[in-house]
Amino acid sequence: MIKLHPWLIVLIRILLGIIFIYASYDKILDPGKFARDIANYHIIPMGFENLIALIIPWLELFIGIGLVAGLMVDGASMISGGLMALFILFIFQATLRGFNIECGCGLKEGEMVGWNKILENLVFLGASYLVWHRQQKLFELFPKTPLSD
Amino acid sequence: MTFIVSTKQQVKLIITVSVLVGLISNLVRSDAISWVAEPIKVVKNVNDVLLTLSEPEIREIDLGMAKSLHKKGLLFVDARAEEYLSDGMIPDAIANDDVGLLSEQIEYLIGYEKGFVIYCSDDDCGSSEELAYELQDFGYMNIFVFKGGWKSWTNAGLEIEIHD
Numbered sequence: 001m002i003k004l005h006p007w008l009i010v011l012i013r014i015l016l017g018i019i020f021i022y023a024s025y026d027k028i029l030d031p032g033k034f035a036r037d038i039a040n041y042h043i044i045p046m047g048f049e050n051l052i053a054l055i056i057p058w059l060e061l062f063i064g065i066g067l068v069a070g071l072m073v074d075g076a077s078m079i080s081g082g083l084m085a086l087f088i089l090f091i092f093q094a095t096l097r098g099f100n101i102e103c104g105c106g107l108k109e110g111e112m113v114g115w116n117k118i119l120e121n122l123v124f125l126g127a128s129y130l131v132w133h134r135q136q137k138l139f140e141l142f143p144k145t146p147l148s149d
Numbered sequence: 150m151t152f153i154v155s156t157k158q159q160v161k162l163i164i165t166v167s168v169l170v171g172l173i174s175n176l177v178r179s180d181a182i183s184w185v186a187e188p189i190k191v192v193k194n195v196n197d198v199l200l201t202l203s204e205p206e207i208r209e210i211d212l213g214m215a216k217s218l219h220k221k222g223l224l225f226v227d228a229r230a231e232e233y234l235s236d237g238m239i240p241d242a243i244a245n246d247d248v249g250l251l252s253e254q255i256e257y258l259i260g261y262e263k264g265f266v267i268y269c270s271d272d273d274c275g276s277s278e279e280l281a282y283e284l285q286d287f288g289y290m291n292i293f294v295f296k297g298g299w300k301s302w303t304n305a306g307l308e309i310e311i312h313d
């Protein structure tokens with residue numbers, strides 16, 4: 001496996017965190033719109049998209065803060081990877097079914113589902129794995145690690 | 150704080166806090182959403198369309214109802230992205246990617262009280278519903294989402310209008 005410099009992993013961790021915080025912002029402000037975006041995937045049963053739309057944005061915000069500030073990075077990166085895998089599955093099935101819908105990713109208004117979004121999320125999934133699998137825990141506040149070791 | 154050192158414990162803590170904050174925030178916010186999504190009401194009777202509503206409503210119609218309402222001269226709004234409009238539109242429909250300008254157009258044509266129909270590409274597109282909620286925020290009272298949209302209209306061999 002390619003070995004990346006530990007500080008590059010820190011940079012990836014912080015960038016991934018910023019992306020999560022940014023993606024959560026509009027969804028927290030307007031959970032109704034996010035719920036409709038989820039509903040358009042036609043995969044969530046019994047109207048549960050509203051509950052999901054209330055919880056996922058806060059999850060994104062907290063893991064984003066965790067990744068940026070170095071708080072519970074193991075847990076944050078694991079959830080980040082799980083979310084990415086889930087998003088990829090959602091977008092993949094919508095793309096295969098030929099849905100012409102907004103992805104509801106929260107990064108850019110009006111982005112549609114498609115192979116480019118799957119690729120983008122695969123990159124984020126890879127970044128989550130790199131952070132989770134890091135050899136050195138640098139610049140992490142909790143659990144406390146030395147600045148370098 | 151040794152109780153949240155393992156990855157599993159961290160995952161549990163982050164998820165628990167997110168669930169609690171997400172649910173509590175919905176209890177306190179003024180624009181709270183219902184815990185479980187309710188499906189949009191379906192209109193089966195043309196007379197229901199013509200009623201004056203006291204509360205703003207978004208309702209769903211099928212192809213048969215869309216045909217009837219089009220015949221009655223109701224305004225149709227195309228919610229598809231601009232690049233799809235060159236395929237054609239339902240006759241006399243209007244479209245604008247800028248929702249503010251679109252709202253001004255609708256207000257000028259029919260005002261806020263009268264009903265109008267929004268459609269997008271097919272059953273699953275979702276942008277007609279999205280636009281309906283955006284326009285409802287502008288104050289429109291009576292909005293119909295045409296389920297099936299452009300695809301069911303053209304599959305039924307109904308008249309279309311092509312703009313240059």
